[in-house]
Structure formats: structure tokens, C-alpha cells
Amino acid sequence: MERESMEFDVVIIGAGPAGLAAACRFMQISRDSEHPLSVCVVEKGADIGSHILSGALLETSALDELFNDWKEMNVPLDAAVTTDEFHWLSANGSKTIPHSFVPASMANNGNHMVSAGNLCRWLAEQAEALGAEIFPGFAAKELLLDDEQDCVCGVIIGDMGLDKQGNAKDSFVPGMELRAKYTIFAEGCRGHLGKQLIKHYHLDNGKSPQHYGIGFKEVWRVPAEQHRVGKVIHTGGWPLTQATGGGFIYHMDNQLVAVGLIVDLNYRNPHLSPFDEFQRFKTHPLLANLLEGGERIGYGARAISKGGFNSLPKMSFPGGLLIGCDAGTLNFAKIKGIHTAMKSGMLAAETVCEAFMKGVEGGKDLNCFAERMEHSWLHEELHSARNFGPALHRFGNLLGGMFNYIEQSWFGGNFPLTLRDDKADYRCLGKAADFDKIDYPAPDGKLTFDRLSSIYLCNISHDEDQPNHLKLRDKTIPITSNLPLFDEPAQRYCPAGVYEIVTSADKTEFVINAQNCIHCKTCDIKDPAQNICWTTPEGGSGPNYTGM
Missing domain, CATH: 3.50.50.60 (FAD/NAD(P)-binding domain)
Structure with missing residues (x-):
């Protein structure tokens, strides 16, 4: 042409x-x-x-x-950080970790909240x-x-x-x-x-192969009495009992709060749903009390390159x-x-x-x-920071966090050894038969939500009459291989309901709802057969995030 x-x-x-x-x-x-x-x-x-x-x-x-x-150039920064906390969560409780035991690299004095x-x-x-x-x-x-x-x-x-x-x-x-x-x-x-x-x-x-997480974010407008402008909270522990990662709560200006969860994509249980882990995260009292009476006004998800120095x-x-x-x-x-x-x-x-x-x-x-x-x-x-991710991957959130505290706070990141994680995230996924299914609670429509009502907030623009930008190298793999071996994990790791297994009287199909895609790239990363290839759709397609 x-x-x-x-x-x-x-x-x-x-x-x-x-x-x-x-x-x-x-x-x-x-x-x-x-x-x-x-x-x-x-x-x-x-x-x-x-x-x-x-x-x-x-x-x-x-x-x-x-x-x-830049301070005289009207840069659209949000609140400056005034309070910086780290909480270790259990299912119903929260323990604030003293600053002296949090890795020095995670300190946020002098930083600003911002809509990227x-x-x-x-x-x-x-x-x-x-x-x-x-x-x-x-x-x-x-x-x-x-x-x-x-x-x-x-x-x-x-x-x-x-x-x-x-x-x-x-x-x-x-x-x-x-x-x-x-x-x-x-x-x-x-x-x-x-x-x-x-x-x-x-x-x-x-x-080392690049490593990834999927990051979820919602923006809420909360009642004034529950809002503390400039407050930052990061969390570890619950709900991620079968994955590494952590959560965040940022109190921005104008009674807005950003809440989010990062789930590392090296998780093993194919029944795990990162989206549902995020929804469950909000039911913890630390978040539920903050968000009570509030309004969810934004949602989005995006993969994160987190392999760092060793994967560069x-x-x-x-x-x-x-x-x-x-x-x-x-x-x-x-x-x-x-x-x-x-x-x-x-x-x-x-x-x-x-x-x-x-x-x-x-x-x-x-x-x-x-x-x-x-x-x-x-x-x-x-x-x-080269050892931070590998330590979490090798030792888990708790012991890995302890290693990172010692390296970052005692050695300033110059620990005399380099940890590596040379196993690609998609290769970590185990067989469905080896893991119990996870019973996620149904969304209540007030604090927790389903995928379709969530992506409505992404303001997706996508002409359905265009070539599918989510390419399958082999169209048979989802049903003949991924479904029996892994219970086709695409229907769970996708945060936007793009992939479905639809069973009728005479056949089972792998359905791709490309019009739901929010361009997070998780499917390109986590598919165990590396069969899904994300490509760009027509220009201008995809989410239209505002203030995210």
C-alpha cells in the first residue's frame, strides 16, 4: 500500500x-x-x-x-504529603508499622500526590x-x-x-x-x-526477564469528616495471602481519596482474580470505614513493569x-x-x-x-533497588519485606549481594487441579463492584466494527489447553471482562470482548501459553481517564 x-x-x-x-x-x-x-x-x-x-x-x-x-509554572500537583503510614493488615485488623521498621526507600516526605x-x-x-x-x-x-x-x-x-x-x-x-x-x-x-x-x-x-504487577485504582469522594488531606497509607498483608503486592490510600485535595492494590503477576494459583482481590481489599475496616457514605467516581487498571535494574x-x-x-x-x-x-x-x-x-x-x-x-x-x-522485587518473590511479603528493610535502611541499597528472579511471571502459574478455588463474595454495589460497572467509569471509546487488536497465535489453545490445565485464567486476570468462556449445548467457546479493553496489557503478560498478543487498536480507542 x-x-x-x-x-x-x-x-x-x-x-x-x-x-x-x-x-x-x-x-x-x-x-x-x-x-x-x-x-x-x-x-x-x-x-x-x-x-x-x-x-x-x-x-x-x-x-x-x-x-x-516549576513552582511558578502552575504544575497541576495535588496535596503535599503530610502524614506517611505503613499498615500490615490481617483479615479484620491492622497494625501500624513504626517508621523505624519501614524500608527507608518508601519514605514520602517532600513528595506530592498527583494525577499522572x-x-x-x-x-x-x-x-x-x-x-x-x-x-x-x-x-x-x-x-x-x-x-x-x-x-x-x-x-x-x-x-x-x-x-x-x-x-x-x-x-x-x-x-x-x-x-x-x-x-x-x-x-x-x-x-x-x-x-x-x-x-x-x-x-x-x-x-532477568521483566517482572510485572497489575495495579488497580479507584478514586472516591468521601465525607469531609473522614478525609485527611495529605495523608498517605501503604499496606501489606491481607488480602494477598496467595500473591505478593500491597495497597495504597492517598488523601488528595477536595475530599478525594485514591485507593488501590498492586498484585504481582507471578502468582501461582490460576483461580486467583486480581480484580476480586482489589474489591475484597476495600472490605477491610481500614478502607470500609473511610469509604462509607462516599461515591466512587473513577476506576482503572494497568500493568506495571517492576523488574527494575536486573531486568533493564x-x-x-x-x-x-x-x-x-x-x-x-x-x-x-x-x-x-x-x-x-x-x-x-x-x-x-x-x-x-x-x-x-x-x-x-x-x-x-x-x-x-x-x-x-x-x-x-x-x-x-x-x-x-535491584533486590527489592526479587526478595519479595523469593521470600514473600513478610520475610521479603524484612530483607528489604535491612538492605534499604541499614545498607542504603548497597547490600553486598544481588538477588535475581529468572523465572518469567507466566511460567509461575500452577495447574488448576493443584489449587483450591477461591470463593470471592458477590459485589454489593456500594463498596464492591463488578467488572462491567467498573469499566463504565473508564469512559471507553471503541468502534466494535474494527479488527480485533487482541491476537491469538493459536485459536485452539484457550479451549484445548488453557481451559483443562488452568481453568482458562484469562477470564480472571483480565480486569475488564474482555475474556469469557461461553458454553452452550453443543460447544464451548473462548469469547473476546475487545470493546471492553482498557489497555492494561495483563493478558499479554500472564497468559500461560503466551498465546495472546496485545496490539494497538484504531487510534483514539480505549479508556478516556480523567484525573487518574
């Missing part, structure tokens, strides 16, 4: 914290050096921030560097004011590769206006080629192009760089990834600009990025 094309110095895939910080830094360097640059950012969400979901607490270290006068989506909207405004071009509603569908030089030379935007069978409708518009000297991939966790790049260029050679791939390849959660720069010891994603984007911009100023042609592997990274606080921070 003949496609129109546009050429830029740099194309950035993804308008999250990493991609937008990179765009801002590119344009700052261009301005200060009087070296003109054309920088384009493409975002699959309908609007900037519409696909952004995070807890979130912001450490301002990267923002301080990017805009040293609102922060990205603000960053996009700054990038555009500096001269970057930003195009929301366009999904980067394919890599553009120069076969002779084996380098990335851009991306192809997905076609618009195809029906379910892939035929052109009256509204059909072919996707454009966006060509660039360097392409920066900042798609977020488990980016579908990033996954291809890692495989094609063997960027993960010698690394080589981030450069011929013609581009992999940054932010697309590479896995989140610091799980701090439970934060915005500042690290932003810093990786800034380092990427500085690396590419230096190459341009030295006359280096496009399409090269900028190996010097690794050296720049190694001399940054980002490398030091991720290295000091």
Missing part, C-alpha cells in the same frame, strides 16, 4: 511522562544551542493523558531538573510551547525498518476505518509513515513495539532508544516511576542531541546512552 510520509529529526512514541519529558528536553536543547530540531510526539489515546493511570506520588527530582522554576494524566497534559503544553508537535489519537502500529542497515527509521501509524474483517469502510484512511533520524519509544509498560524491538535486537540478553534491557539500538516503563525504569522500592521515566527521557534527548551536534548520522546505535545513564542518579537509584 502506498502511504504518505512525514519526516522529522525525532519521533517519540507515547505521550506519557518519559516521552513528554524527552520532547521538552529536546526543544530546550534546540533553543539553547540554536540548533533547529523537528520533534513529533504521537499518542494512541484520544487525548493527552487519557491512557495515563498511576497512583500516584511524585518525587520532583526530575521535574526540578527539567524546569527549575493531568501532569502529562501540563508537560504536553510545555513541549508544544517549546516547539514540539504532538498528535494524540494516532496509534503507532508497525516499525519502519531499513533492512539493509537493520536500523529503525520510524513507524507506521495504524490505518483508520477498517471493518472487523480488515476491509476498508467508507471512512478508510491509510496510516502515514512517520520517518525519523531517531525514534524514541516511550509506550509505557509492555509496549507492543518495544516488545518487538527487544526481541529483534536481543536487548535483554543476559538480563539495553536501551539503545540502531536508530532509536527505549525509555521509561517501555524499558522498565520504575523504582519498585519507592513504588514510584514518574520521576525515573522522566529522567530516562531527558537522558535520551541529551544523548541524541549530542550525536546531532557531533554530526552523527541517523540510524546509528547510540551506545553512549549507556554511559550517560551509568553516570546519572537514575542508574544509582535503580541499582540500589
Whole structure:
């Protein structure tokens, strides 16, 4: 197919914290050096921030560097942290852990609560004011590769206006080629192009496999007498008796509270439902008393790259760089990834600009990025957190937490050994016959809810008459293999009710409700046969988060 094309110095895939910080830094360097640059950012969400979901607490270290006068720039930060607590939960009780026994990395003094989506909207405004071009509603569908030089030379935007069978409708518009000297991939966790790049260029050679969690978040408006602006609570223990992870409660401005649960995706019991674990979490008295009389106004879920330093791939390849959660720069010891994603984007911009100023042609592997990274606080921070996830995976929440307290608080992250977890999350799933089913209580519609009423709050926009973006490598595996061996876990690990087993008188079918997809990527990660491949649907499809 003949496609129109546009050429830029740099194309950035993804308008999250990493991609937008990179765009801002590119344009700052261009301005200060009087070296003109054309920088384009493409975002699959309908609007900037519409696909952004995070807890979130912001450490301002990267923002301080990017805009040293940000305090005068109306950054949409929420409440500053005033109270910081960690609670260990049992089914009906809660024990507050003294600060002296909480890993030092989890301290939040000086941090701010923030809607990551609102922060990205603000960053996009700054990038555009500096001269970057930003195009929301366009999904980067394919890599553009120069076969002779084996380098990335851009991306192809997905076609618009195809029906379910892939035929052109009256509204059909072919996707454009966006060509660039360097392409920066900042798609977020488990980016579908990033996954291809890692495989094609063997960027993960010698690394532990990436590890993931699924993070749930709801925003509630609670009665004033139950609200304590600036209060932060993190939790461990119940309800995660068969998985590692933990919860959070953030008291934001305007009587809003963000509640959430992170469930590590290395869990073994295929009957476990992360969504239902989150709903059950809210029945604990600590949360039930807080949320009583309140109104749920937001829901979302997203996979989290949490493998950290040991899983970080080589981030450069011929013609581009992999940054932010697309590479896995989140610091799980701090439970934060915005500042690290932003810093990786800034380092990427500085690396590419230096190459341009030295006359280096496009399409090269900028190996010097690794050296720049190694001399940054980002490398030091991720290295000091390298054992946090593996300790939890090896020893569980309690003993792993004790190990992490000793390493982070006594050794400052410099314990003289490195733990590794070299078993991919999907390989940890056990056989259904070896585990008891879990009896989750029915939702009450007041404190706990079902999937469909929850995704209603995601404001999903998805034309059902388009090709299915959730690809099965083998359409028989869900029924012939996953169902008898694992009781087809997709019907439980998906937080949006995308996957169903439907049985009629004469057959059993695996049904994919692609229109429910909230782009969390969990299916691409946890499917035990690695049979589900998440790809981008038509640009602008998916959730439209506000204030998340």
C-alpha cells in the first residue's frame, strides 16, 4: 500500500511522562544551542493523558531538573504529603508499622500526590510551547525498518476505518509513515513495539526477564469528616495471602481519596482474580470505614513493569532508544516511576542531541546512552533497588519485606549481594487441579463492584466494527489447553471482562470482548501459553481517564 510520509529529526512514541519529558528536553536543547530540531510526539489515546493511570506520588527530582522554576509554572500537583503510614493488615485488623521498621526507600516526605494524566497534559503544553508537535489519537502500529542497515527509521501509524474483517469502510484512511533520524519509544509498560524491538535486537540478553504487577485504582469522594488531606497509607498483608503486592490510600485535595492494590503477576494459583482481590481489599475496616457514605467516581487498571535494574534491557539500538516503563525504569522500592521515566527521557534527548551536534548520522546505535545513564542518579537509584522485587518473590511479603528493610535502611541499597528472579511471571502459574478455588463474595454495589460497572467509569471509546487488536497465535489453545490445565485464567486476570468462556449445548467457546479493553496489557503478560498478543487498536480507542 502506498502511504504518505512525514519526516522529522525525532519521533517519540507515547505521550506519557518519559516521552513528554524527552520532547521538552529536546526543544530546550534546540533553543539553547540554536540548533533547529523537528520533534513529533504521537499518542494512541484520544487525548493527552487519557491512557495515563498511576497512583500516584511524585518525587520532583526530575521535574526540578527539567524546569527549575516549576513552582511558578502552575504544575497541576495535588496535596503535599503530610502524614506517611505503613499498615500490615490481617483479615479484620491492622497494625501500624513504626517508621523505624519501614524500608527507608518508601519514605514520602517532600513528595506530592498527583494525577499522572493531568501532569502529562501540563508537560504536553510545555513541549508544544517549546516547539514540539504532538498528535494524540494516532496509534503507532508497525516499525519502519531499513533492512539493509537493520536500523529503525520510524513507524507506521495504524490505518483508520477498517471493518472487523480488515476491509476498508467508507471512512478508510491509510496510516502515514512517520520517518525519523531517531525514534524514541516511550509506550509505557509492555509496549507492543518495544516488545518487538527487544526481541529483534536481543536487548535483554543476559538480563532477568521483566517482572510485572497489575495495579488497580479507584478514586472516591468521601465525607469531609473522614478525609485527611495529605495523608498517605501503604499496606501489606491481607488480602494477598496467595500473591505478593500491597495497597495504597492517598488523601488528595477536595475530599478525594485514591485507593488501590498492586498484585504481582507471578502468582501461582490460576483461580486467583486480581480484580476480586482489589474489591475484597476495600472490605477491610481500614478502607470500609473511610469509604462509607462516599461515591466512587473513577476506576482503572494497568500493568506495571517492576523488574527494575536486573531486568533493564539495553536501551539503545540502531536508530532509536527505549525509555521509561517501555524499558522498565520504575523504582519498585519507592513504588514510584514518574520521576525515573522522566529522567530516562531527558537522558535520551541529551544523548541524541549530542550525536546531532557531533554530526552523527541517523540510524546509528547510540551506545553512549549507556554511559550517560551509568553516570546519572537514575542508574544509582535503580541499582540500589535491584533486590527489592526479587526478595519479595523469593521470600514473600513478610520475610521479603524484612530483607528489604535491612538492605534499604541499614545498607542504603548497597547490600553486598544481588538477588535475581529468572523465572518469567507466566511460567509461575500452577495447574488448576493443584489449587483450591477461591470463593470471592458477590459485589454489593456500594463498596464492591463488578467488572462491567467498573469499566463504565473508564469512559471507553471503541468502534466494535474494527479488527480485533487482541491476537491469538493459536485459536485452539484457550479451549484445548488453557481451559483443562488452568481453568482458562484469562477470564480472571483480565480486569475488564474482555475474556469469557461461553458454553452452550453443543460447544464451548473462548469469547473476546475487545470493546471492553482498557489497555492494561495483563493478558499479554500472564497468559500461560503466551498465546495472546496485545496490539494497538484504531487510534483514539480505549479508556478516556480523567484525573487518574
